Amino acid sequence: MLTNPKMPLDILQGEAEKSAGEDMQTSIFAVAKEFSDFMASTLGPQSLHKMIVEQDRWAYIVTSDGETILQRFDLMQFKAKHPVARLMVELSKAQDYDLGDGTTSTVVLAGHLLKEAEKLVLMGLHPNTIAQGYKVALKQALVYAKELASPTTRDNLLRVAMTALDTKYTSVSKEQLSKMVVEAIMRVSNDGKERADPKDVHLVRRKGTGVLHSTLYHGFIVEKKMLDDSMPERMENAKVAVIDVPLTVKRYAGIFGDNPLHEVEIKDVDGLKAHREEEKAILRDMFVKLRDVGADCVISRKLIDHRIGRWMAKEGIIGIQAIPTKDDLKRLSKAVGARIISDLETIREEDLGFADSIEAKRYPDKETLIFIRNKHANTVTILLRGGAHHVISEVERGMKDAIHATSNALNGGWILPAGGACEVAIAERLRRYALTLSDKRQLAVQAFADALEGIPRTLITNSGMDQVKILMDLRRTQREKGPSYGFDANIREIRDMMEAGIIEPLSLKESVYKGAFETADTLLRSESVIYGRVFESRIKSELKKKRER
Structure with missing residues (x-):
């Protein structure tokens, strides 16, 4: 019925x-x-x-x-x-x-x-x-x-992943995706010697081809394009600076964004010119600090001024801005072995990470992905491919379930x-x-x-x-x-x-x-429901009674 x-x-x-x-x-x-x-x-x-x-x-x-x-x-x-x-x-x-x-x-x-x-x-x-x-x-x-x-054994982990994937659109590719999940979990757990953290497995999806063309990468994939089109699209053996500080002087977004209690009074063209020169000097100082420390690639969670972007491009430095979340920035820093910089005044060469290669790829949907590979990375990224939007979305949800189930089986041991x-x-x-x-x-x-x-x-x-x-x-x-x-x-x-x-x-x-x-x-154990309006009226009633006494 x-x-x-x-x-x-x-x-x-x-x-x-x-x-x-x-x-x-x-x-x-x-x-x-x-x-x-x-x-x-x-x-x-x-x-x-x-x-x-x-x-x-x-x-x-x-x-x-x-x-x-x-x-x-x-x-x-x-x-x-x-x-x-x-x-x-x-x-x-x-x-x-x-x-x-x-x-x-x-x-x-x-x-x-x-x-x-x-x-x-x-x-x-x-x-x-x-x-x-x-x-x-x-x-x-x-x-x-x-x-x-x-x-739990290594063979069991594969079966746990397949069981978790069983409810999604993955009947054809279930075994391949499960192997990918197990390889990813073993990688982030140092071959099972350490506790696996599902957050160290990053999922990126891109429409096109089929699910069978999904790939596992050692490192991190950034869903952003480079700051300037003239920056190199491929670089090998790169030193990477991961920063969480804005490289701009824009109001509410720049280095004074958290405390915009300053004013600039410009009375004439010379004053405007002097102000622009001062801005340029501040930005140049930021750029020089990053260049002199030896950074080949600068990745920031916040904004990077277009002028710094031009200087980077001239020096052959890759710049990427506005990484979506703090978790992504942490995964990225872990992938390259870098310390997240929150103050450029304290940056040192040992704070930089390393990438075997950095490569930008453009896809038919006009989106760009930047592949940051590191064979020694303790974080991995799985690039999921698929046709229809709802299919690849469901595969992504299935992969998340499989990643968590496999890590739970490994960490719990049973x-x-x-x-x-x-x-x-x-x-x-x-x-x-x-x-x-x-x-x-x-x-x-x-x-x-x-x-x-x-x-x-x-x-x-x-x-x-x-x-x-x-x-x-x-x-x-x-x-x-x-x-x-x-x-x-x-x-x-x-x-x-x-x-x-x-x-x-x-x-x-x-x-x-x-x-x-x-x-x-x-x-x-719930005996009754008391809604806010009822509770508020009771309080008012009690206060009224007290005033009348």
Whole structure:
């Protein structure tokens, strides 16, 4: 049966009225259910995509990435107003910030926990009892997950990356992109000897050719053109200065930009000429400092005056300005081994970095990329190619998920079978554990187990299979052959997930379970909603009473 597609939008836009007690609980459960159901169709390799169209109907996004969907809703006119919807959006943001993946699973699991809680509330259980039972169940689930985990190996990393990429437009190029991700993570982690930081892997996309033409570079790619067209387009063995200070005297953008408390009074042409000469002298001094220290290339996060650009071009120095973010500047400095300069007065030769080569390339879309290569760099850049805009955007989102998943597996050191295998195995153990409890928490632990199985149920449903039959078969298979068996949505069969290479990091599963529990716990313990206007009127009422006394 088709559901009303407008319902989730109504919830995201809808503003709950002041409520308490049973009305509050009913509102929480209804919104959580609709929100979870709305996101559930984007889970797994057989997931459906959402097309999000902006208000002007020209800009749109086609994606199955949970974090992207919720982020766009939050930025567009569909601003979430209902407190439960807001909490779900914040949950997805927190999951993406902490682990970079698993946002959809977290939201879906939180919704299932609240669905099961609603059944218990209707049976007469107090929300606090349910929350306490869920807390006990979470503690046991984390223990069981650790028992099911296996150590991470180099081969496992490749499979983790492929699993993360499985839900995006990468079926043809999945293996090639996964190898690229693993090579990148091993590079930034010094071949696994150090902790991998996903931020050290930079992604740049450029339309044209196909995804199979994507390339990994040791170094950094700057999405900017050179400051002056007469600057050299290629340079080898270059000393690189990375600066975070403006090389200009423009008001609000130059060296006095942070403190523009100065005035220049010009009375005649000679005064204007003297002022221009003074500006030129200041700029010349900046240029000379950079030239004399031996910089072959100057890269700044802020503006560089066009006059300095001309002098650089005459001396054969490359200049690049306005690097988009501070994170990009940090990655760039790490790629060339330079110290970021914030004061030109203190610059020294040892502050400069080194690049094996710097090369500017122009693409058919008239955009220029500058490739800064360094074979010893601890940061890498992956240049993604693709045809349609929405395809390459989805590949980029998939690559981000794969990079985070692979780094989590390497840093955490443990992996688990995916495809719902872990959830079914933990649910079975939780049901046995629940029988050891002699109070009402037993029901909550069993409900937690049922909620966990919401993940494999969703994977099966999205594959077009009978969730009841497949889940029963999966439980029986695990009892007979072991807990590593799960549902492979690609071939719609039950198989050994470890042998099939469908695996996920333990740290990701732990984060999903914790995030979903914390959200469900917060909402279960919420008794009423007090909006700002109501609270403000109460304060005014109390003040009025005091004045009347």
